[in-house]
Amino acid sequence: MKYYTALSLLLLSVVSSAKPAYSPAPSQSTLPAPQQVLGFTVGDWHARHDQIQRYFEQLDAASARAQLEVIGYSHEQRPLLQLVLSSERNMQRLEQIRQQHVAAARDGATLPDDAPVVIWLGYSVHGNEPSGANAAMLVAQYLAAAETAEVKQWLENAIILLQPVLNPDGHDRFALWANMHKGAAPVADPQHREHIEPWPNGRPNHYWFDLNRDWLLLQHPESRARIAQYQQWLPNVVGDYHEMGTNSSYFFQPGIPSRNYPLTPKRNFELTAELAQFHAAAFDERGQLYYTEESFDDFYVGKGSTYPDIQGSVGILFEQASSRGHLQDSINGPLSFSATIQNQLTASLSTIRGAVAKRAELLAYQQSFYKSALQQARASKIKGYMLTESADKTRLAALLDVLQRHHVQVYALSRDWQDDDNSYAAGSSYYVPLQQPQYRLIKAMFSTEKTFKDNTFYDVSAWTLPYAYNIAFTALNREPASSLLSSSWPAAPAKAPPLTAGAYAYAFNWQDQQAPLFLQALLAEQLVVRAAMKDFSALSGDGEISLPAGSMVVAAGLQQQQDWFERLQRVQQRFTLPLQAIRSGLTPTGSDLGSHNFSPVQLPQVLLLAGPGMSSTEAGEAWYNLERLAGISPSMAEPQRLAQLDLSRYSHIILPDGNYRSWQDTEVTKLRQWLEQGGVLWGHKGGAAWLARVGLLKTGVWQGEEMSSLIPADNLQYQDKELLAGKQRIAGAIYQAELDLSHPLTFGLTSNRLPVFKNSTSLLQPSHKPFVNVALYSEQPQLAGYTAAEYLPRIKQSAVLLAHNAGKGRVIAMTDNPVFRGYFYGSSRLLVNALYLGHSFSADAG
Template identity: 70%
Template sequence: MKLSVMVFFTLWAATAQAQYFNEPVNTRLPSPQQTLGHAVGDWHARHDQIQRYFEQLASQSDNAMLEVIGYSHEQRPLLQLVISSPENLGRLDQIRQQHVQQAKQGTSIAGDAPVIIWLGYGVHGNEASAANAALVLAHYLTAVQTDEVQTWLSKAIILVQPSLNPDGNDRFAHWANMHKGSKPVADPQHREHIEPWPNGRPNHYWFDLNRDWLLLQHPESRARIAQFQQWLPNVVGDFHEMGTNSSYFFQPGIPSRNYPLTPQRNFELTAAIAEFHAAAFDAQEKLYYSEESFDDFYIGKGSTYPDVNGSVGILFEQASSRGHVQESINGLLSFSDAIKNQFTASLSTIRGAVAKRQELLAYQQQFYQDAITEGKADKTKGYMLTDDGDKSRLEGLLDLLQRHHIAVYPLARDWQDDDTKFRAGQSYFVPLQQAQYRLIKAAFATDKDFKDNTFYDVSSWTLPYAFNIEFKAVNREPGRALAGQQWQSAPLLKQPLTAGAYAYAFSWQDQQAPLFLQALLDEGVVVRSALGSFSALSSDSTVQFKPGSMVIAAGLQQNKEWFNRLQQLQQQYPVRVHAIRSGLTAEGSDLGSHNFAVIKNPEVLLIAGPGINSTEAGEVWYNLERLAGISPSMVEPERLGRVNLNRYTHIILVDGNYRQWQDSHISQLKQWTEQGGVLWGHKDGAAWLAKAGLLKAGVWQGKEMQQLIPQQNLSYADSEALGAKQRIAGAIFSAELDLSHPLTFGVPRERLPIFKNDIMLLQPSSSPFVNVALYSQNPHLAGYSASEYVPKIAQGAAIIAHNLGRGRVIAMTDNPVFRGYFFGSSRILINALYLGNSFNAPIQAE
């Protein structure tokens, strides 16, 4: 009986796998079907099922080794299955070190040196054919024993990352599986094919992880890049899905939209490997195309980041069944068909990479040799970064560069370039003459003119602008002024606080000051903020405090344990706390003055649900937690009328559609604000506030802006170019801040870089004290914008804030927390949490 069951199970598994491949397999190894309990594609595999199969396979195969390289936000393990011959796996670390030395140090390439192939699946959780194809691929590479497969395993190290976004994968798998009937429904209008908000594409915080390869704001990305930089793969397969009515796309993409620092040889190798894809799909008579879609420009996504790191990144896009089966213009598209195409492209990638092994290894070595040569010849020798009083923000940038294996050196002594003096201990040099030359040039790029102005994604991402760190391109190296060792993050060392002081105070400049403040508020510590600068006696010296500095007066504390809590918490944050001996100050207001605002513990309501931009809602959610230690309550727009708003101090409206709100909702928000609430809106959230009359500001809408672009004498062929000119896909502009305004406290300079990807503009107010920030006279810093837009943007307001009864309304034209890495502008939103009621700006009657 047992034997017959085993025979049946083996035959069933073989039949199930036949829809993907026909080669005989080693039945000693488990198949995905045996582990899942169903054929791949019958149901959407959850991440734990993928993990269980990979664990079983690795434990029984001599050709596979499983690693957990990190954890997602929801603590799902991030997996990497290393597949190769037993001989290669036996000396894996030696191979890795040898490979890196060949690439970056130019050592001779061994005749038997394997090519490193990286196959990444499912960075978008609802593009599920990719992650499920990884199951079939792992089985094929370990269980099929043909001569071709054995050659691959001897000549390649194959790194399979089956689910780059496990949290999103499971969100979508649950949705698709819970709506599958005994007979799958192909109707595109069926609920299975229409995901709910926020859908399965993003990660836990609703971020697009395929835009985070450069920015590294999430643990999934940091784990991925750590492996990438350790291995330096020669080929990277980046597997995605697109619209149901498409076919199959593989790069090359549109030639005019490639990143200019990518070497031409990269595109030649991409095209050479594309011939293997074409041959594989031709053999199966499957539809496909290339060179007509998608750009290869933004270096922060999975197919382009490799290109500026010596690899050949290849984007794959499969038409999506977005469920189990769906009607399309090409007939019924089943989930298993989509999986098979991803599996086919995976094999053709391996086949092409092994065939081009010597060329790929030689190209990578030449890439890094050329980087050193070009860095030496470049007129710019590097970039100087300067500390502006916020070490946390600066070290955040330095840490990010370090994760990308970019060398940064501190100044050991003062150094001057032209009229700019750089102080030792406050300045850092990023030399261009290093292996990461192209990545550095890209990360610091401020280009405004491009060969092709059509962008699939953003056109600028300048890291120092995002962090609001002063930087300067220098044409000579600091030489002996440099320290001999690269920058390393120093451990936090703190001395105990002196007990018995009249008060304690800390600066608001550091990025972690809000986290420290919030921790104090959570412990019941009473805190006030200085609305102007002052100086006070601390120990034996007088300390200068800037506006926004937080003061903890001993006489106001109610909790008997307050000092112990203060002392414990100050050990956790890189914020210096000064013990103040007297309430009488040498300069500025005394500590009992009304010029010290009471800080209340914020209770934040974030409007998040259908109709709202989920990405931007997630960015606010994530940054409130990271930068202020606050987890907001989130309510769908449709529930606003049934929510008791009295428990909240702040309401945040991000980009989205608020048209469903009626006069009753407007009255509800107005009454809440007039009673003392702080109402924040940005992008379309701000535009709605203006339309509702809650924000007293005019708006230049997108249609008005588009009229600035000439549309006469255009042919039909010009439609795409016109569309590209009419939008700002993603560029950086500058605004001039009123640094005396409480919303700008802690920001180091008047000029603030802001990311803009919308053409809507707030109009400046004619009332005094309302315009917190106006765009600069020459605002365009980086990225593409039609020249007709720039003068109009220069007339606009970036931030407006005014009274509404006892409350305040604050609006921003742009998203202050774009992709989680615009730390400079994010301070405005954080300030609104604590200082949003501390200014007085009544609107004058027109």
């Protein structure tokens, strides 16, 4: 026993004594070091967000070079941190420097000769890429404590904005996993449990979104806080620190030259290459492997390294091979967590070294960027874009909010305006001029390009914001008179006036995005609600009012709760949606209020399948949008548990994209029985394909090799392999669906054309039975983004949305993801309608 105890102590001693020595490090500093605050050396354990925060707080309290700010909070209410670092002289006049910097960039003001360059270092936007977050402590310590001439020169000539953990919720999810599997000695075996994260892993945020795709879309508080700081500071250089596969080395940009965004100026790529010389020198000195101009592109402008490029900054992507734990074998030998941290420290300091050396060039470039943007805007045939939406002011307001967060100037039409044959109404039309500093960003936001120099994309090829929000937009060749434009309008509609008691019924329009949330709140209060299946008019205190199909009616005679009117009043005061008081059940036009054309609406009880074998991103998108747009927090369960679940608890089951390979006859039979008893089953993408494959959805699917075979593969050389794969893939493009507006699943949508997002080659075949095809792709389906010409004939033959009976239940299937990245508000209405109106139609598929 004594022998084994001694051996164990010796082993622990050897392991604990192998402490990493990071370089460079400050010497003889009185400031707190990370290990003093953490209780361990950086890299020994995965530091949690609260531990990183505690270190930054102590550094802030002790150093005159550092200022810590809480710029927001994550979904799980973790603080979002930003540490500002500079010389003591600069810190004393920080706001003055910021104002001068922004005025010079966007307004052309003259900068003083000693103006500092602004450097942004952002770490670990993917939670399971923790080397950056842990290195951030070492970077901050070195900049705050080092007394070398070089560091003093850096701080005198730079303002450094350091955001240590861009995704604290995902970061802590991964840190817990890695730490809970750490042994007395690190296990390098790639098959070790530590290196195999469970679904959904630590990469995404609380709702399983990839925050590095949200810089432009701004659907999450982490992104909104980050962009507020970006727009406040307009950094000259943005370092975006990530991790990649374990068998890689280290990547820094330039990326693949042919895949840069075309609106990014050439000078940006030249500066990126010049800064790369500093990274290369630093890695050469340490003898570390690295590479450039492969693997990654700079096309989608909603990522951390490309969003800056379209706004006068130089964004640089850094990718470190990941240890995905404390130590892992790789083709380059054992890769330790501390080694990954060291490389991120090296790249962070080389970024600062290069940016300070190129200070004058970077400041001049930023000024010339915005100056040339205004010149290009003046020369452009297109003068701006008009946004128009009259039926859904909430959805329009959501788009306007995103534009303004990016400092895009938007003007409301104060009077009606006619442009040739097009009329634009005041109150529902908003003008976005191109003649403004954000010219290039606006062009990117509104882009409808379909052809590209390189058809291979690391991410999506289209992201047109008005299409996503289903807001009509027009490119204008002339501007409205300035007297017609107002730069101010109500930030939010006024609350609805108090209700008058004693009405026969109360009704609200289903077209506004608030309507489903309003309905859910009414149902939660146990009010009885009916949905109009057809247009009708009714008599109110103000005369006759018209209400379209889908409008919701709360009839006094149906209510079961004695205090129902007080409940109705409470709910109404939470929303700005007008609630109409109706005097009589006898209607001037359309069905009377007691007709069967007013369908009962029930409070949905939703089960969302979410677990291994499925896309966590798409499951998260469904979860997030059910809560935001329908007011429903779903139950969630792994597909592997379906056989054990009591499905009678649920009115609706949602199958997002996934393979569902674990389901056999038992699960199919159980779903079929639940359906036939009255359930509503929704599936999209892989979920829809699975429904078709097992016969629950009565249609066929075009996908896989059948689609790929449409692309000729004859007479190709090996070097053409990537080109062929790019053509065979739909990386992400926007298409046009044509809707049957008389179908309940389309209620609330006012146009029979709806943009939808497609990022797979799977296609549902249309039904030959009447009334089953709710939406088909249009004859000219491609709106924006790349699609191989060979695919278009097949796409326009396909169905977007199918719905039919299954016993007492309903099956609803969509080819595409209706809630892509959370910002496709337009197509999300189809999923919301399935929840509240899923029993309001009947269609026999045979």
